[in-house]
Each structure stands twice: as structure tokens, then as C-alpha cells.
Amino acid sequence: xxxxxxxxxxxxxxxxxxxxxxxxxxxxxxxxxxxxxxxxxxxxxxxxxxxxxxxxxxxxxxxxxxxxxxxxxxxxxxxxxxxxxxxxxxxxxxxxxxxxxxxxxxxxxxxxxxxxxxxxxxxxxxxxxxxxxxxxxxxxxxxxxxxxxxxxxxxxxxxxxxxxxxxxxx
Ligand code: IDP
Ligand code: MG
Numbered sequence: 001x002x003x004x005x006x007x008x009x010x011x012x013x014x015x016x017x018x019x020x021x022x023x024x025x026x027x028x029x030x031x032x033x034x035x036x037x038x039x040x041x042x043x044x045x046x047x048x049x050x051x052x053x054x055x056x057x058x059x060x061x062x063x064x065x066x067x068x069x070x071x072x073x074x075x076x077x078x079x080x081x082x083x084x085x086x087x088x089x090x091x092x093x094x095x096x097x098x099x100x101x102x103x104x105x106x107x108x109x110x111x112x113x114x115x116x117x118x119x120x121x122x123x124x125x126x127x128x129x130x131x132x133x134x135x136x137x138x139x140x141x142x143x144x145x146x147x148x149x150x151x152x153x154x155x156x157x158x159x160x161x162x163x164x165x166x167x168x169x170x
Contacts, residue, residue: 005090006036006154008140009083010129013070017077020115024128027111031094033087037141037150042079043069050143063123080129082144086154091131098130 009028011021041047048065055061070078085094099110103126106113116126131137138155147157 003089004086005088005134005137006084006086006141007091007094007131007137008129008144009085009094009131010068011081011083012068012125012127012129013073013077013080014067014117014125015115015127016070016079016081017073018115018127020127021081023115024111027097028085028094031085031087031090031097033085033090033094035083036086036152036154037082037084037145039082039145039149040079041082041144045069047143051140060123063121067123067125068129084141084145084150084154086152091133091137094130095132098128099126101126103127 011024015021015024043051045065048068049056051068052061052064055064058064066072068080070080087093097111099106099112099116101112102118102124103112103116104118106116106126108114111128112126116124119125131140141150142155147153147155
């Protein structure tokens with residue numbers, strides 16, 4: 001067991017809208033990795049922009065932010081399902097199952113090849129996000145998940161007294 005990695009997987013709003021969550025999770029389970037975090041997220045503009053900040057100069061950036069927020073789909077599809085997977089060579093194995101970024105170039109049996117499309121506006125709606133290297137994966141996992149939302153402490157943590165208001169069950 002030499003190279004244990006973690007990564008962030010998102011089922012993007014087109015995957016939610018097309019009711020592909022079960023299919024995608026089944027396909028991803030072929031990699032035999034462990035899910036150490038899972039949740040549904042309504043993506044804010046801030047989270048979307050921070051997640052894709054390395055693409056902010058691209059001509060499709062505005063459309064990409066609308067896409068990951070599910071703007072064109074509306075409720076109840078304007079959300080993503082976020083997962084952290086962990087295991088041996090996790091990133092390369094999941095990227096292979098996800099397929100190439102451009103759904104028209106992706107292997108036909110990959111998730112993106114089977115279910116993705118290019119919209120008339122030119123956005124690659126490719127159904128899943130998948131971290132592409134360990135540094136990006138760490139940044140993304142820390143952006144999307146708090147330490148207590150993961151079943152293991154995969155990165156160093158510290159404790160802090162937070163005084164701000166917090167929602168609790170009524
Ligand atoms: P990745 O998702 O395969 O890692 P990135 O280059 O990180 O690919 O791009 C993030 C997302 O931005 C892609 O998944 C896709 O939805 C969108 N995207 C990337 N390149 C293009 C493009 O050239 N045209 C339209 N959309 C793109
Ligand atoms: Mg990427």
C-alpha cells in the first residue's frame with residue numbers, strides 16, 4: 001500500500017438533473033475506494049468561483065460558474081453531490097473512470113463519454129468533477145468539507161473557539 005490518495009468528486013447539476021447519481025456511484029465503485037465524506041451542496045457564487053479560480057481568465061468562466069451552480073436547471077436540481085474518496089492511486093483511477101474533460105473526446109464507456117454533452121453555448125457539461133492531482137485534491141477537499149464532516153483526519157487539524165451564530169435543530 002504505497003500511494004494512498006484522496007480526491008474530491010462532485011456530481012454536477014447536469015448529473016443530478018439527469019438522475020444519474022446511482023449510475024455514477026456504481027461506476028466509480030469499480031475503483032474499490034473508500035468514501036470518507038458525502039453531502040448535498042447548494043453551491044454559492046463564492047464557492048463556485050473559488051473552486052474554479054484557476055480558470056478565471058477563460059472565456060467560458062461565467063458560464064462555468066452558472067453551470068456548477070445549476071442556474072439553468074433551477075430547483076430542485078440546482079445542487080451538487082460532493083464526495084471525498086480515499087485509496088491506492090485514487091486520483092488516476094478515478095480520472096480514468098470519469099473520462100476526458102471534453103465529453104466528445106472522452107472514452108465512450110467513461111462517465112463523461114457516456115453521459116456528457118457540449119451545450120449550444122459551448123460549455124462542457126461533463127456530469128462529474130474529479131480532482132486531477134494531490135495538491136489540487138487537498139485544496140478542494142479543504143474548500144468543500146470541514147474536518148468533522150470527514151470520517152478520518154486526513155490533514156492536520158487545530159481547534160479554535162468559534163463564537164459566531166450557528167444553526168441547530170429547533
Ligand atoms: P477537468 O474537469 O477535467 O479537470 P478543467 O480543465 O479543470 O477540466 O476544467 C473544469 C471544467 O470546466 C470542465 O470539467 C468543464 O466543465 C469546463 N471546461 C473546461 N474546458 C472547457 C472548454 O474548453 N470549453 C468549455 N468548458 C470547459
Ligand atoms: Mg480540473
